[in-house]
Amino acid sequence: MNKYTILIADDDENLCYLLKEELVNEGYIVDIVYDGKDAIEAIKKKNFDVVLLDLEMKEVSGEQVLKFVQENHPDLQVIVLTAKSEIRTAINCIKQGAYDFISKPYEFGQLAVTIQRAIDHHKLVIENKLLSAKIASTPNKIIGESDSIKNVISLAEKSAKSNSNILLEGETGTGKELFAEFIHKNSDRSEKPFVAINCASLPDQLIESELFGYEKGAFTDAKSSKQGLVEIANGGTLFLDEIGELSLALQPKLLRFLENGEFRRIGGINTLSSDVRVIGATNKNLMEEAENKNFRRDLLFRLNVITLTIPPLRERGKDVLLLSNYFLEKKSPVRSRKKLSPEAEKELNRYNFPGNVRELDHMIERAIIFSDGDTIHIKDLNVPKEDFDFTNFIESEGKLLSLTEMEAIHIRRALELNNWNRENSARALGISQKTLYSKIKSYNLR
Numbered sequence: 326m327n328k329y330t331i332l333i334a335d336d337d338e339n340l341c342y343l344l345k346e347e348l349v350n351e352g353y354i355v356d357i358v359y360d361g362k363d364a365i366e367a368i369k370k371k372n373f374d375v376v377l378l379d380l381e382m383k384e385v386s387g388e389q390v391l392k393f394v395q396e397n398h399p400d401l402q403v404i405v406l407t408a409k410s411e412i413r414t415a416i417n418c419i420k421q422g423a424y425d426f427i428s429k430p431y432e433f434g435q436l437a438v439t440i441q442r443a444i445d446h447h448k449l450v451i452e453n454k455l456l457s458a459k460i461a462s463t464p465n466k467i468i469g470e471s472d473s474i475k476n477v478i479s480l481a482e483k484s485a486k487s488n489s490n491i492l493l494e495g496e497t498g499t500g501k502e503l504f505a506e507f508i509h510k511n512s513d514r515s516e517k518p519f520v521a522i523n524c525a526s527l528p529d530q531l532i533e534s535e536l537f538g539y540e541k542g543a544f545t546d547a548k549s550s551k552q553g554l555v556e557i558a559n560g561g562t563l564f565l566d567e568i569g570e571l572s573l574a575l576q577p578k579l580l581r582f583l584e585n586g587e588f589r590r591i592g593g594i595n596t597l598s599s600d601v602r603v604i605g606a607t608n609k610n611l612m613e614e615a616e617n618k619n620f621r622r623d624l625l626f627r628l629n630v631i632t633l634t635i636p637p638l639r640e641r642g643k644d645v646l647l648l649s650n651y652f653l654e655k656k657s658p659v660r661s662r663k664k665l666s667p668e669a670e671k672e673l674n675r676y677n678f679p680g681n682v683r684e685l686d687h688m689i690e691r692a693i694i695f696s697d698g699d700t701i702h703i704k705d706l707n708v709p710k711e712d713f714d715f716t717n718f719i720e721s722e723g724k725l726l727s728l729t730e731m732e733a734i735h736i737r738r739a740l741e742l743n744n745w746n747r748e749n750s751a752r753a754l755g756i757s758q759k760t761l762y763s764k765i766k767s768y769n770l771r
Contacts, residue, residue: 361385495635498683517561543592
């Protein structure tokens with residue numbers, strides 16, 4: 326059974342003691358407070374799944390606690406413990422957002438059923454939030470029979486059983502997020518959320534607010550408090566894609582969280598905590614980035630307790646056709662599944678796929694759309710021609726070009742081959758769009 330956490334807030338010490346004993350025997354983690362003020366402080370500092378809340382407490386009432394929960398932790402499920410004389414008040418609490426109420430003296434079997442339903446509801450709320458925000462997706466199967474990919478799968482299965490942070494290295498498009506989902510699904514955290522964020526896709530302030538949340542009034546548009554992804558992922562896995570793009574200003578805040586699981590929302594003064602496993606992914610050499618002072622060395626050592634390197638598609642041999650047929654089966658119309666001609670298969674085996682599995686996926690999808698009949702031919706694949714003279718590339722008027730000059734020429738060539746489409750060019754170059762934009766600006770490419 327998963328260790329779900331319950332907070333009992335009731336000024337009846339004997340009832341709290343007996344209730345805690347029964348709930349612990351059922352496998353729950355239970356905290357007790359005897360006043361509403363202490364309940365609010367406990368909720369500020371720790372993530373709970375359910376609160377069992379008495380309405381009549383001395384300093385701060387249960388209704389005030391419920392109001393705090395609804396304004397700051399709306400996903401938290403509250404079950405009101407009420408005397409029969411307070412039934413009308415309890416019903417009002419339901420209208421204000423409480424999950425349910427139980428009359429005292431309670432029957433433990435009924436309370437246990439209500440708690441389980443509240444937990445199931447809490448899980449459903451989190452899952453819906455993840456789905457609507459598109460920060461979690463159903464993982465695809467890892468396809469591959471080559472020794473290189475089977476070796477990484479084996480290491481990923483072993484790594485999943487630990488709670489250590491993991492760093493996934495590999496070129497763009499190799500399937501790092503797929504491996505992160507695979508690790509999560511094979512871990513003890515599999516029933517908790519898998520939450521992903523791309524560190525290169527948002528500016529610093531947005532990344533910080535997405536990760537750690539913010540308090541009401543923290544900035545102009547903060548009309549209510551918002552939970553961060555580290556809170557939503559509590560008990561589960563947080564996937565930080567393209568972590569090498571994280572700014573130096575944000576890296577210390579992530580480091581602090583990795584060290585002790587503690588963080589503060591933007592505009593907040595309370596220290597919160599969350600238990601998540603962090604999986605980072607990068608297409609950069611973070612050790613080199615650390616040498617160049619672009620990435621904190623202490624953060625790198627916190628992240629790469631386990632490092633897995635995902636091989637590029639060009640090193641996976643027979644997996645190219647295996648993946649091609651998988652994408653054909655997945656994307657072809659149900660009644661007219663398409664197949665590759667022998668020549669098309671040879672062409673796919675010849676090409677080195679700088680954009681890796683993602684490029685192959687898009688290539689097959691495009692070929693399905695534009696091909697005639699049920700067979701895909703070479704012309705339908707539109708495989709880029711690789712007829713570039715490398716000697717001319719490194720020499721100009723008999724002189725060797727500098728690395729900077731070579732990079733500028735190479736980036737311009739990638740842009741031209743992709744009709745200046747930055748997303749496709751970045752994918753082909755194995756860098757993020759953010760990095761590509763910086764290079765275009767630095768080299769004044771037009």
